[in-house]
Amino acid sequence: MAKGLPTRSENYSEWYNELVKRADLAENSDVRGCMIIKPYGFSIWEKMQRALDDMFKETGHSNAYFPLFIPKSYLSKEASHVEGFAKECAVITHYRLKNDENGNGVVVDPEAKLEEELIVRPTSETAIWSTYKRWIQSYRDLPILLNQWANVVRWEMRTRIFLRTSEFLWQEGHTAHATKEEAIEETSKILDIYAKFSEEWMGVPVVKGSKTANERFAGAEDTLCIEALMQDGKALQAGTSHFLGQNFAKAFDVKFQSKEGTLEYVWGTSWGVSTRLMGALIMAHSDDQGLVLPPKLAPIHVVVVPIYKGEEQLEQIRGIITPLLTELKAAGITVKFDDDDNSRPGWKFAEYEMKGVPVRVSVGMRDLEKGQIEIARRDNLTKEQKPLEGAGQYIIDLLDKIQDSIYKKALDFRARNTNEVNTWDEFTAQIEKGGFVSAHWNGSSETEDKIKELTKATIRCIPLDAKEEKGSCILTGEPSNKRVLFAKAY
RNA sequence: CGGGGUGUAGCGUAGCCCGGUCAUCGCGUCUGCUUUGGGAGCAGAAGGUCGCAAGUUCGAAUCUUGCCACCCCGACCA
Numbered sequence: 001m002a003k004g005l006p007t008r009s010e011n012y013s014e015w016y017n018e019l020v021k022r023a024d025l026a027e028n029s030d031v032r033g034c035m036i037i038k039p040y041g042f043s044i045w046e047k048m049q050r051a052l053d054d055m056f057k058e059t060g061h062s063n064a065y066f067p068l069f070i071p072k073s074y075l076s077k078e079a080s081h082v083e084g085f086a087k088e089c090a091v092i093t094h095y096r097l098k099n100d101e102n103g104n105g106v107v108v109d110p111e112a113k114l115e116e117e118l119i120v121r122p123t124s125e126t127a128i129w130s131t132y133k134r135w136i137q138s139y140r141d142l143p144i145l146l147n148q149w150a151n152v153v154r155w156e157m158r159t160r161i162f163l164r165t166s167e168f169l170w171q172e173g174h175t176a177h178a179t180k181e182e183a184i185e186e187t188s189k190i191l192d193i194y195a196k197f198s199e200e201w202m203g204v205p206v207v208k209g210s211k212t213a214n215e216r217f218a219g220a221e222d223t224l225c226i227e228a229l230m231q232d233g234k235a236l237q238a239g240t241s242h243f244l245g246q247n248f249a250k251a252f253d254v255k256f257q258s259k260e261g262t263l264e265y266v267w268g269t270s271w272g273v274s275t276r277l278m279g280a281l282i283m284a285h286s287d288d289q290g291l292v293l294p295p296k297l298a299p300i301h302v303v304v305v306p307i308y309k310g311e312e313q314l315e316q317i318r319g320i321i322t323p324l325l326t327e328l329k330a331a332g333i334t335v336k337f338d339d340d341d342n343s344r345p346g347w348k349f350a351e352y353e354m355k356g357v358p359v360r361v362s363v364g365m366r367d368l369e370k371g372q373i374e375i376a377r378r379d380n381l382t383k384e385q386k387p388l389e390g391a392g393q394y395i396i397d398l399l400d401k402i403q404d405s406i407y408k409k410a411l412d413f414r415a416r417n418t419n420e421v422n423t424w425d426e427f428t429a430q431i432e433k434g435g436f437v438s439a440h441w442n443g444s445s446e447t448e449d450k451i452k453e454l455t456k457a458t459i460r461c462i463p464l465d466a467k468e469e470k471g472s473c474i475l476t477g478e479p480s481n482k483r484v485l486f487a488k489a490y
Numbered sequence: 491c492g493g494g495g496u497g498u499a500g501c502g503u504a505g506c507c508c509g510g511u512c513a514u515c516g517c518g519u520c521u522g523c524u525u526u527g528g529g530a531g532c533a534g535a536a537g538g539u540c541g542c543a544a545g546u547u548c549g550a551a552u553c554u555u556g557c558c559a560c561c562c563c564g565a566c567c568a
Contacts, residue, residue: 004529032560087566123568157491157566164567217568237568274568307527346528353528364527374527490568 005354007288012232013160016283020161023291023355025278033159033166040355041278043299045169048277049149051201051296052171055193061145061173066127068151069118074126078251084218085122088155092118120153125219125244125270128174129252136176136266138257143186144176162279163236163490170274176266178256180245183267184222187243190271191224194239202277203294203407204228204284205414206238207436207485209461214445217270221245227460227485229414230283233434235460235487238280244268279490284410285379291356292379294406295399302328302335302395303357305348307364314339317363320388321373324361327392333399353378358402359395379406420483427474427486431457436487440471440480447475457486 025041096112206226220242246265285292376383417435
């Protein structure tokens with residue numbers, strides 16, 4: 001009989017891997033570094049997509065689709081972009097296989113070598129800007145606000161399911177603007193959408209900030225990000241929004257004629273969140289019993305488990321519970337009545353806890369006699385008896401309460417695990433303990449590198465709301481005027 | 491690409507040192523009956539090129555060599 005998970009305190013990463021499998025979210029594929037997202041896991045991703053997509057549409061963006069393959073030469077047009085991605089690109093060199101003459105299956109046909117090799121997109125800036133060159137001539141063509149939902153490939157050396165896979169799913173927004181100000185505004189507008197989504201839908205509090213030069217996107221002038229804190233005290237970059245300046249416009253020669261008649265380079269942004277969010281969701285809330293899902297992203301909100309002996313009792317329960325199911329469904333709540341006779345209630349309880357179903361209702365003959373049902377919350381594992389009368393509204397309200405309470409719990413966790421330090425000794429000790437460490441820094445990449453080398457911690461971001469404060473750099477003692485957020489990161 | 495480790499049924503494993511009824515056990519699966527308020531019990535059944543290849547031997551899961559795959563630790567990353 002399948003029993004519990006490894007606990008988080010025992011072995012956090014084993015707990016995570018096991019949970020992903022046992023909750024039916026995903027599994028590793030036969031291709032190294034790639035994952036098979038299973039139906040239950042994918043339906044969570046679909047809910048994420050839907051919510052984000054709606055927000056993008058509300059802010060004037062449209063979806064489009066660009067090809068998986070990018071001519072190799074495109075990548076090299078923007079210097080720092082190539083440098084950032086060249087080391088992790090899958091390359092298409094041939095377009096045909098043939099039967100091996102020695103009968104060993106199929107082999108690459110050497111006759112079918114491509115004139116120009118193609119790369120599998122690690123991101124689409126180059127494909128998109130080479131297109132924008134054709135689409136943009138005048139200020140009237142601007143802005144262009146596009147998004148695409150796609151898969152990308154980055155040939156990672158070490159992979160973790162959802163957190164870092166060689167192929168992952170994401171959305172990438174690519175916008176083009178006439179002015180610098182407008183592009184910068186777009187960058188922060190998107191960051192706000194990401195933060196709102198993370199907090200209100202995923203129940204994961206995030207810090208909005210900007211990246212240091214070291215952590216910036218290859219080809220960006222400025223990278224904004226949302227950073228979340230996982231239960232093991234490590235930080236996770238959950239989304240990024242880049243101000244590209246005119247870098248890609250210059251690389252791809254994208255100019256427009258302004259109202260005044262001058263010819264100017266276009267300003268750009270790009271932004272994305274990926275299936276990594278699934279990892280954030282899992283690690284932010286789940287416990288040793290399994291997954292804990294915020295109701296807004298749960299594929300099943302409520303599961304009803306009948307407890308019965310024989311067909312007759314089952315039908316009796318079904319009859320009495322049906323109005324409740326109907327009421328909940330009418331309120332847009334996804335309910336599953338689990339009348340599978342092959343597994344027993346105890347097994348079902350454990351199984352739905354593993355899968356993170358927010359609310360479980362169980363009903364047996366004892367309850368029917370008293371006109372009540374048992375309602376159990378996944379997030380805090382409490383259960384209570386409630387009269388069947390009025391249970392529908394109670395559950396509807398409960399789901400909101402759970403959504404809220406999951407967020408508050410994560411917020412509280414982050415507050416307890418965010419610490420200000422002022423000396424190097426405090427710093428190293430606190431980094432060792434985990435969590436966000438807020439400290440002064442002299443602003444140089446060399447110092448950041450040195451700190452990383454010594455402690456494995458990186459600057460997750462310079463928080464947007466960082467207040468002016470005189471201090472001295474944690475490593476060098478040089479003056480600094482604001483604190484930045486350090487952590488060990490995924 | 492460096493350093494370490496592991497490959498035996500769908501999954502997890504014993505056996506390997508010391509070659510010979512050793513292919514073990516648990517879970518899962520299938521059939522039947524009894525069960526059903528926190529991961530059911532009994533009885534029966536199916537399921538394996540012991541990672542691949544070559545070698546040593548009368549005989550190889552076990553010894554030798556080569557190859558492959560995966561995992562962990564490092565360098566790189568959303």
